[in-house]
Amino acid sequence: MTIQGDVHWQEGLFLQPQHLQWMQRSLATKTSAERRLSRPYPFGVIEAEMSADQLANGFVGFSKLRAVMPSGVMVDVPRTTDLPVVSIKKAFEAARGSLLVSLAVPLWSEVSGNAVVDTGNEEWQVKRIYKVVETEATDENTGENAQPINVRRINARLILEGDDTADMEVLPLARIKPGIGGDAGLYSQDSSFVPPCLTLTGSSFLRDELVGIANAAQAMSSNLHLQLAPSAFRGSEHERLLHVLRLRSLNSFGARLLSLVDAPAVTPHDVYLEMLSAWGELSALRPDLDPLDVPSYDHEQLGTCFLALIKALREAMKGSVRHRFIRAEFQLEGELLTLALTDEHLTAPTDYFLGLSTRLDPAELVSFVERGDRFKLMAPTTSKGKAVLGAQLAIEHAPPPSLPLQAGLHYFRIRHSEKDRMWQAIAKEKAMVIVAAQEDVADMSASLYMTVDDAEG
Incomplete structure (x- = not known):
């Protein structure tokens, strides 16, 4: 007109x-x-x-x-x-x-x-x-x-x-x-279809999703508050500061979002800006997150952009991921270095690393281990077969930050796929052995390092 x-x-x-x-x-x-x-x-x-x-x-x-x-x-x-x-x-x-x-x-x-x-x-x-x-x-x-x-x-x-x-x-x-x-x-x-909405009341699905993320923020806030109690907190001052900053963001975000959702004429764009603000604060405490994962506001594709932002927020609200590790040392039994495994060793870890401490030249050690003929990681019952290959080992030049670093200690990543036959045998027998000539491992100590991810809060 x-x-x-x-x-x-x-x-x-x-x-x-x-x-x-x-x-x-x-x-x-x-x-x-x-x-x-x-x-x-x-x-x-x-x-x-x-x-x-x-x-x-x-x-x-x-x-x-x-x-x-x-x-x-x-x-x-x-x-x-x-x-x-x-x-x-x-x-x-x-x-x-x-x-x-x-x-x-x-x-x-x-x-x-x-x-x-x-x-x-x-x-x-x-x-x-x-x-x-x-x-x-x-x-x-x-x-x-x-x-x-x-x-x-x-x-x-x-x-x-x-x-x-x-x-x-x-x-x-x-x-x-x-x-x-x-x-x-x-x-x-x-x-789950969300049309273009002038106000948030135009989509009950979108409103329910927003109530869900707001309730999740308040639940995490309550849990974090308990963790910060003097009698319960165990961590460094740096970790405590991160907890406090995350608690501040969660307290603000959860309360503000619920208030916006209950308002009669609030627009989706207003809510999206509030969520982007919360994402900015929480992701600053998570350097591992990619800022490009957050989409721009799209009024004609509200479901797509809001669900992507909600997913990113749920990840950011978890806090940083701390890696702890489990260490189990091989023991010499006869001519073999042997390690017994527990159920925790086989279910909790996300990655397995063979840690070898030796005075050998690093390049010589890598060649010695990765060739697979003079050094083998095997299940006990398979160690007697000379033609049997051991589990696949590859040098790890950048091990997880949680693993200790010291002179002479080298990490080899162990392939532990369910399709790997040797790993299946190790898991079934709940044990592994290192097969090598005694003169080659005389001054060598071996340990299995297993990383476990723990999300804060």
Whole structure:
């Protein structure tokens, strides 16, 4: 709608319908302009209630729907807008998977008609933005003298993927899924689909996800508070400071987000900025996190960007990951260095490293161990076969920071895949041995280092 100015009212003006139409359109345009100035994303769903009974019978209809179209037109079903139901049965015969249902409103035209009179003959199919309906209005002063008046209602319609959208503006509303198995022939609304929303009330799914992350933040905050009690805390001052900073961020984020979610007219963009702020504070305490994992706000793909940010926040809220290790030393039994394993050794670790302390030249040691013919890590029952290969060992030049560093100590990563036959034998026998000539390992000590990840809080 383009308005070039307000009507100039003057004495003697011959009043015509165009004057009042111009004034009415001017007021609507100004309202839309104010909304655009006050909100960065001034369109989307405000509230929507789909009829479950109609959906069960293969029709999509809304008992209540409030939304603002991209042009600024307000759709309010059933107060000011008519919205006929749409059949989805035939569409699903040709569609694969889910089906997108959208709201469509004809565009206002400067050069052709914009209203169609309601005669009960499916005027919604006519691409005119208004439908003229006769109603009765009483004198609001006396409550009497009811008179018929014509009012304009928004002539909206529901459309499916592939329908004609020429001369109309469109707003996605819902995604419908077909039933499978015993539910074949039935239809359901995809609750995880999030349409563009003017306010957070436009998507119950998104609101529930936000309540979930806020509750998680408050639960972690309570747990962290207990850990920081003087009688319970065990750690350095540096670790204590990190805990305090994370507690501050969690306290603020959880309380603020719940307050925003409960507010009646908060926008998704406002909530997203709050979550980005929390992500910035929490990720600063986690240098291992990649800032590029957080997507930019996308008003037309709210589900995608919000779920990605929620996932990133849940990871950041865990705090830093501390690596502890378990060390088990090989003992000389006869001619073999032997190590017995426990259930914890086989289930808790994330990685296994063979630590060798020796005076050998590092390059010579690597060649000696990795060749696999003079030095083998094996299960006890397989150590007698000369042609049997041991577990695969590879020098680890950058071992995890938690492992001790000292002169003459070298780490070799042990391949422990479930597909590795030697590792399967070691796990089954709960023991491993080092097979090597005694003169080669005379001055060598060996230990198994097992790293275990512990997330703080």
